[in-house]
Amino acid sequence: MTNISIPEIDIDTNRSHEPEDWRRFFGFSTDHKVIGIQYIVTAFFFFLVGGVFAMIIRGELLTPESDLVDRTVYNAMFTMHGTVMLFLWTFPVLAGLANYLVPLMIGARDMAFPRLNAIAFWMIPIFGIVLIGSFLVPGGPAQSGWWSYPPVSLQNPSGNLINGQFLWLLAIVLSGISSILGAINIVTTIFRMRAPGMTWFRMPVFVWAVLSAQIIQLFGLPALTAGAVLLLCDLVAGTSFYDPAKGGDPVLFQHFFWFYSHPAVYVIILPVFGIFSELFPVYARKPLFGYKVVAVSSLIITGLSAVVWVHHMFASGTPGWMRMLFMFTTMLISVPTGIKVFAWVGTIWGGKLRLDTPMLFAMGGLVMFVFSGITGIMLAAVPVDIHVNNTYFVVGHFHYVIYGATVMGIYAALYHWFPKMTGRMYNEGLGKLHFALTFLGTNLNFFPMHPLGLQGMPRRVASYDPEFAFWNVIASLGGFLLGMSTLPFLVNIVGSWVQGKKVSANPWRAIGLEWLIASPPPHENFEELPIVVAEPYGYGMNEPLVSNADKL
Amino acid sequence: MINTSEIDNSIESAAQNIAHHDESDNRMFGFIIFLLSESVVFLGFFIGYYVYKTNAVDWLPAGVSGLEIREPAINTVILVSSSFVIYIAERCLRQQNLWGFRFFWLLTMLMGSYFLYGQIIEWQGLKFGFTSGLFGGTFYLLTGFHGLHVLTGVLLQSLMLIRSFIPGNYDKGEFGVEATSLFWHFVDVIWIILFLLLYVWQ
Numbered sequence: 097m098t099n100i101s102i103p104e105i106d107i108d109t110n111r112s113h114e115p116e117d118w119r120r121f122f123g124f125s126t127d128h129k130v131i132g133i134q135y136i137v138t139a140f141f142f143f144l145v146g147g148v149f150a151m152i153i154r155g156e157l158l159t160p161e162s163d164l165v166d167r168t169v170y171n172a173m174f175t176m177h178g179t180v181m182l183f184l185w186t187f188p189v190l191a192g193l194a195n196y197l198v199p200l201m202i203g204a205r206d207m208a209f210p211r212l213n214a215i216a217f218w219m220i221p222i223f224g225i226v227l228i229g230s231f232l233v234p235g236g237p238a239q240s241g242w243w244s245y246p247p248v249s250l251q252n253p254s255g256n257l258i259n260g261q262f263l264w265l266l267a268i269v270l271s272g273i274s275s276i277l278g279a280i281n282i283v284t285t286i287f288r289m290r291a292p293g294m295t296w297f298r299m300p301v302f303v304w305a306v307l308s309a310q311i312i313q314l315f316g317l318p319a320l321t322a323g324a325v326l327l328l329c330d331l332v333a334g335t336s337f338y339d340p341a342k343g344g345d346p347v348l349f350q351h352f353f354w355f356y357s358h359p360a361v362y363v364i365i366l367p368v369f370g371i372f373s374e375l376f377p378v379y380a381r382k383p384l385f386g387y388k389v390v391a392v393s394s395l396i397i398t399g400l401s402a403v404v405w406v407h408h409m410f411a412s413g414t415p416g417w418m419r420m421l422f423m424f425t426t427m428l429i430s431v432p433t434g435i436k437v438f439a440w441v442g443t444i445w446g447g448k449l450r451l452d453t454p455m456l457f458a459m460g461g462l463v464m465f466v467f468s469g470i471t472g473i474m475l476a477a478v479p480v481d482i483h484v485n486n487t488y489f490v491v492g493h494f495h496y497v498i499y500g501a502t503v504m505g506i507y508a509a510l511y512h513w514f515p516k517m518t519g520r521m522y523n524e525g526l527g528k529l530h531f532a533l534t535f536l537g538t539n540l541n542f543f544p545m546h547p548l549g550l551q552g553m554p555r556r557v558a559s560y561d562p563e564f565a566f567w568n569v570i571a572s573l574g575g576f577l578l579g580m581s582t583l584p585f586l587v588n589i590v591g592s593w594v595q596g597k598k599v600s601a602n603p604w605r606a607i608g609l610e611w612l613i614a615s616p617p618p619h620e621n622f623e624e625l626p627i628v629v630a631e632p633y634g635y636g637m638n639e640p641l642v643s644n645a646d647k648l
Numbered sequence: 649m650i651n652t653s654e655i656d657n658s659i660e661s662a663a664q665n666i667a668h669h670d671e672s673d674n675r676m677f678g679f680i681i682f683l684l685s686e687s688v689v690f691l692g693f694f695i696g697y698y699v700y701k702t703n704a705v706d707w708l709p710a711g712v713s714g715l716e717i718r719e720p721a722i723n724t725v726i727l728v729s730s731s732f733v734i735y736i737a738e739r740c741l742r743q744q745n746l747w748g749f750r751f752f753w754l755l756t757m758l759m760g761s762y763f764l765y766g767q768i769i770e771w772q773g774l775k776f777g778f779t780s781g782l783f784g785g786t787f788y789l790l791t792g793f794h795g796l797h798v799l800t801g802v803l804l805q806s807l808m809l810i811r812s813f814i815p816g817n818y819d820k821g822e823f824g825v826e827a828t829s830l831f832w833h834f835v836d837v838i839w840i841i842l843f844l845l846l847y848v849w850q
């Protein structure tokens with residue numbers, strides 16, 4: 097409903113007649129807010145599942161010997177850990193936040209395709225079951241890591257057609273379809289459903305970031321799907337696309353895989369950048385520094401993300417010119433990223449900081465992101481990468497990004513919008529405890545991986561040389577702490593949802609369309625479509641955001 | 649988007665018009681995004697084909713000297729012309745000429761089906777299979793994946809044909825028809841690239 101305001105025909109008073117009870121969360125609802133919460137809760141369940149796998153991995157690594165689980169089980173554990181955490185936790189939880197927030201932030205009543213939205217969501221539990229179900233097939237789950245590089249992934253020791261690797265591929269393809277449907281929906285919504293007056297440069301940065309991230313899904317996932325189909329043919333039909341013994345080219349799979357999976361890290365981090373950009377202005381009471389630049393740099397990152405993937409393949413027999421080229425492009429991507437970091441620091445700088453839980457998580461996430469950005473630049477340098485490729489240094493790098501920045505950013509968002517989603521306030525004390533445990537646990541768990549990698553400890557091993565024991569023990573203890581850290585969160589969220597203090601429409605005194613309507617927002621969000629008259633983040637400027645605030 | 653419970657009649661239909669119009673526009677927008685995304689799958693396969701073909705040690709399986717081009721060329725002409733026929737069908741619909749639409753639409757379906765038939769005949773006559781090295785693998789993968797799209801197109805077309813018999817159904821234009829037709833052009837363009845890669849570039 098772009099740019100047309102139709103107040104005369106909008107006299108629709110009996111909205112919000114839909115049953116507002118908890119049962120709608122368990123059915124085929126087409127309300128984007130219900131679907132958003134369904135995404136988030138489902139994803140959190142899988143976060144816990146993936147966390148159990150992580151506990152087993154860290155338990156095994158507590159001692160140098162392989163003594164806790166069988167090596168094949170260990171392989172399955174890290175494979176399933178990575179796959180579950182990415183495809184069943186990070187992507188869905190971010191899709192959930194986008195689903196919940198984007199229509200509210202652009203002043204729409206729902207997504208462009210509500211039914212498609214529900215279908216995309218319900219595919220998640222389905223492929224989750226397919227993936228987890230691989231524990232029940234003979235030979236157990238896939239063991240070739242979340243990359244599934246051939247020829248390792250082509251081995252089929254059990255000889256069954258339905259094996260762990262097969263189910264893994266099936267789950268990935270289903271996940272891809274679900275994500276593409278979601279991406280089509282979100283992109284269409286952002287392009288075509290903005291409220292009157294909501295021009296591109298009045299959109300909150302979170303919306304820009306989600307748009308950029310979903311565009312990546314649209315061009316990246318099909319490439320992964322193509323690569324996965326070839327792998328599936330090799331595995332099931334006996335073709336020789338990737339089988340070097342029969343003339344195939346295993347490195348081609350790596351290209352397919354990273355052509356998507358590198359950009360995928362931006363699918364993950366861009367919405368988190370969006371979250372940072374939303375939260376810092378609220379808790380520093382200042383406009384976002386350099387709003388337009390921050391908004392556009394998301395799109396620049398999207399463009400660049402498509403031309404850096406070979407930095408994961410520096411050691412895959414890659415020719416010299418390719419190494420140089422991709423080293424250069426990878427370093428280039430830190431420019432728009434660095435700009436954003438400066439903008440956030442500039443926003444926080446000299447502000448009246450309010451250190452509530454969301455702000456703590458956002459600031460902690462920012463610090464962790466800067467650290468991982470530095471290790472990322474190190475890895476982008478070919479001479480360094482040749483040395484630490486496939487060691488724990490890489491594992492340290494990406495866990496700082498994915499736990500340190502992304503999970504912390506997601507927690508920040510969940511606390512920040514919890515009052516909006518539920519109409520109740522969370523418990524601040526438990527929130528702060530949660531932050532302290534998470535921050536400590538993340539650093540204890542993932543910092544030791546850097547020295548380990550530099551000393552040469554390879555990743556994906558169940559046993560290691562005793563000289564690596566010191567840092568591994570610390571990492572494992574940190575890991576267990578991190579496992580514990582989800583408890584105060586769970587207690588807090590469940591408890592506060594049931595009996596937290598009721599809140600007003602705008603407990604944070606934040607500026608944004610979603611804060612102009614009741615908490616939780618009514619079905620179809622807005623009584624009358626908002627007419628936006630100002631840029632976002634007008635903190636301290638005393639200008640109205642919409643011209644019809646009293647009619648929403 | 650707009651809830652239409654007991655409101656004044658004229659207002660309701662006005663709202664409905666806007667909502668309907670807007671929604672079908674959204675659907676077209678979404679469908680185009682979908683096709684763009686889908687084209688990347690083909691692009692991936694094409695690039696894979698290119699890499700294999702230029703790097704493989706044994707490209708053609710033993711005893712195979714290349715592909716026969718005559719029959720596939722006829723097939724190509726038929727598929728490409730069907731894109732013009734479906735365009736005429738769409739124009740008829742826009743001029744409210746329902747029988748004209750049905751005639752040309754059915755003609756498109758027949759041409760598409762003939763293409764599929766020709767594809768199967770070609771497959772049956774070949775001396776190599778899906779597992780005959782990289783050549784066999786990529787050949788059947790590309791033609792098979794494309795054929796699946798043609799089949800989808802024909803099925804969609806029959807659905808749209810059946811729906812044209814619901815009275816008044818297509819009076820205000822029809823998203824399904826437009827989308828099917830766009831999909832058909834897409835499948836056509838993909839085939840042209842595929843034909844050049846597989847048959848012409850030998």
Ligand code: HEM
Pocket residue numbers: 361362364365407408409426427429430433468469470471472473475476477481484485486490493494497498502
């Ligand atoms: C300044 C930005 C960044 C740079 C320069 C960078 C660079 C790199 C490089 C060169 C590697 C390959 C290391 C190797 O395998 O030898 C790598 C691995 C990785 N990075 Fe980053 N990175 C950056 C940001 C991110 C972000 C934002 C994420 C995720 C949200 C991320 C996630 C990953 C992951 C998951 C891997 C390892 C994948 C695997 O091997 O399993 N990185 N990074």
Ligand SMILES: [Cu+2]
Pocket residue numbers: 357358361404405407408
């Ligand atoms: Cu990367």
